[in-house]
Amino acid sequence: MWDTLLDRFLTGMMVEDRLSLTYPDGTTRDYGPDTGGSAHLAIADTATLRALIVNPDLGLGEGYMNGTITPRNCTLDDALTIIVRNRFKGHIPSWVVMANRVRFHMRRFIQNNAPAAARKNVAHHYDISDDLYRLFLDEDMQYSCAYFRDDAMTLEDAQVAKKAHIAGKLRLEPGMRVLDIGCGWGGMALTLAGDHGCHVTGITLSENQLATARRRAETAGLSNQIEFRLEDYRHTTGTFDRIVSVGMLEHVGVPNFDTYFGRVAELLDQDGVALIHTIGRSAPPMAHSSWINKYIFPGGYVPSLSELAPAMERSGLWQTDIEVWRLHYAKTIRHWRERFEAHLDEIAQTYDDRFVRMFRYYLTVCILAFEHQMQAVYHLQLAHRRDAVPLIRDYLYGAESPDSTAARSRITEDA
Template sequence: MWDKLLDRFLKGMMVADRLSLTYPDGSTRDYGPDTGATAHLEISDAATLRSIILNPDLGLGEGYMDGKIIPRNCTLDDVLTIIVRNRFKGTIPPWMLMANRARFHMRRFIQNNAPTASRKNVAHHYDISDDLYRLFLDQDMQYSCAYFVHDDMSLEEAQIAKKAHIAGKLCLEPGMHVLDIGCGWGGMALTLARDYGCRVTGITLSKNQLATAKHRAKAEGLSDQIEFRLQDYRHTEGTFDRIVSVGMLEHVGVPNFGTYFNRVAELLDPDGVALIHTIGRSAPPMTHSSWINKYIFPGGYVPSLSELAPAMEQSGLWQMDIEVWRLHYAKTIRHWRDRFDAHLDEISATYDDRFVRMFRYYLTVCIMAFEQQMQGVYHLQLAHKRDAVPLTRDYLYDAATPAAASIMHERRQA
């Protein structure tokens, strides 16, 4: 039964590329035209066929994690590129469309993300182990999209450029008090304190990140300029000259967008500037990945700009600038995956094969999202006053940390 349903599904979906599938009984069937890209998958048991039919996104991810779905004579990139590229081009069976619509309408319940749930969700991913993240992130442990001013930049250079670009948009002056919402391991806060002379309050819901951030601030002699807190943005009080939030809005959830932007408005000084860096969709809203929600980012969601705009408008803040980064995150994650693969022996000594396959699948499917889907990164620059920043973007390309300016100078001279 399940093989017949999957056969019907793939016949309708595959319209641009060729996918060969070996079923549990050993038979192989080809789907799609004999043109475009090709890939070959083997599925080893009937239970996996059933899972794919009931929830393709979850079934495919779990099948790969469990070693029940195996790419043959091709890479995981090849397989996921074909699947992602064809999933919206072909015909999807009615029962899958109905299930997808149901999951879409359930997102307000799934993403409720009350403070207690938010802390639990963050711990699920960020409190695994700092040692794991150190193996594949840059030296500053920036776990967000880097900014590749030049294609051949190293990951370290691109992350420095990212921080410099954000700092430029904040229009910083020494002594300003900056709130860093979702401060991670403290890299942005350290940069703003060290290179721009700011006071920084960084908040996170991750105990691991908090401990590492505090340790780093102490090691650099910046504890008097930086305060890190284990705190929800909804519980933060005070007024700040500047607010920065990098890679945190994706954890807020649809029901809380209004609360989030209202809190930014309340915490931001009347003359202040905020910069929100978030993954976003340049297309209508869609159902979040069931697999990502279960195994990687519970309660997470990639918003479309159409979902964020009403909340920004109702906050009363001016939208000073909205910039879209295309493909920068795909390049970033490819660097991460290369480093992850380079340390497989170390990672496998600590984690089992299923975890390793899960994490590698996560990195790969995220690459595909940025390379094959309408997904990018938004920079939302907000303020209470329409003249809080210069009227053109020209000022941005003179604003850089000494380190970033040195990199840019060397590149121009090469």
Template structure:
């Protein structure tokens, strides 16, 4: 029964590429025209077929993790590219359309992300091991989109360029009080304190990241200029000249956008500037990946601008600039995956094969989301005053552009 349902499903979905499926009984069937891209998927177990039918996103990911679903004569990239391209162009069966609609409407309940739940969600991904992340991130442990001014840039250079670009948009001056919401392992806070002379308060919900960031600040001699705190943004008080948040809005959740941007407005001085760096959809909202939610980022969500707009409009803040980065994150994650794969001998000493397949699948899915779906990175520059920043972007690229931050010293990054 399950094989027949999958056969019917793929017959309607495959419209411009060729997908071959080898079923558990050994038979192979082709779907789609003999044009475009080609991929071959082998399914070893009938339970895997059933899981794909019931929830294709979750079933395919779990099947790959368990070794029950494998690409044949093609790479995982090629397989997922064919599936993604046809998923949005072909015809899906009614039961999947209904399930997707139900998951979409359930996001307001799934993503409530109360403070305790938010901390658990963060720990699920960020507190597994700093040693793992050191193997594939850049020296400064930036776990967000880099900024590639040209294709020849290394990952380290592109991450330095990202931080410098953000610093330029913040229009910093020495001595300014900066709040970093979701500071990660402290790279941005260290950069703003060391290279721009700012006094930084940096908050995170990850105990691992907090400990590493504090140690890095102490090693760099910056402990007096940076305060790292284990704190939810909703519990933060004070007044700041600048607010920066890189890669954290994706963890806020749809029900909390108004609270989030309201809090940014509350914490930001009347003359202040905020810069929010976030993944977003350049298309109408859709249900988040159930596989990503279960295994990678529980409670996470990539918002469309239409979902952010109401919260921005009621925050009392001017949208002084919105910039869109398109393929930068795909380039960034390809660097991460290359480094992850090159580090497999070390990683196998730390984790089992199921975890390794999960993480490789996660990185690959994310690459393809930025290459083949309507996914990008948004820079939301916000201020209380419309003239808080220059009226054009010339200040970012002309003679008055902010200086490029220096590469972090290796001994700082490794502590």
């Protein structure tokens, strides 16, 4: 029964490329025209067939993790590219469409992300081990999209360029009070304090990241300019000249968008500027990946701009600039995956094969989301005053600032 249902599923879905599938009984069937790309997957057991029918997204990811779905004579990248490319162009069975609709309408419950749940969700991913992240991130441990001014840039240079671009949008001056919501391992705070003379308060829900950020600030001699706290943005008090938040809005959830932008408005000085860097969809909202929610980012969600705009509008803040980065994150994650694969021997000393396959699958599906789906990175510049920043964008694209040049030099010297 399950092989018949999957056969019907793939017959309707594959319209541009050729996917060959070897079933548990050893038979191989081809789906789609032999005019585009091609890939071959083998399925080891009936339980995996059933999982692919019940929830294709979850079943495919778990099958690869468990070793019951394996690429043959192709890479995981090849196979997933073909699946992603045909997913929205062919016919999807009605039961899959209905299940996706149910998950979409359940997102307000799934993404409630109350403070206790938010802290638990963050720990699930970010408190694995700093040692793992050091193996594939840049030296500053920037776990967010880099900014590739040209294709020849190294990951380190592109992350420096990202921080410089954000600093430019913040219009920083020495002595300014900056709030960093979701400060990660402290790289942005260290840059804003060290290169721009700001006083930074960084908040995170990850105990691992907090400990590392504090050590880094002490080592850099910046403890008098930076305070890192284990704190939920909903509990932060005071006012700040500038607010920056990089890669954190994806963890907020639909039910909390009003609260999030409302808190940014409350915490931002009347003459202040905020810069929110977030993954987003340049298309109508859809259900988030059930596999990503289960294994990588519980409670996470990639919002469409149409979901963010009402909350921004209700906050009373001006949208002084909205910039869209296309393909920059795909380039970033390809660097991460290359470094992850290069360190497999070290990773295998701590993690089993299933974890390695899980993480490889995670990096690969994220790359393809930015290369083949309507996914991008948004820069939302917000302010109380319409003239808080210059009225034209020229101030962002002048000669490279001395600060960003100095930051790159320091990274090169440290290496």
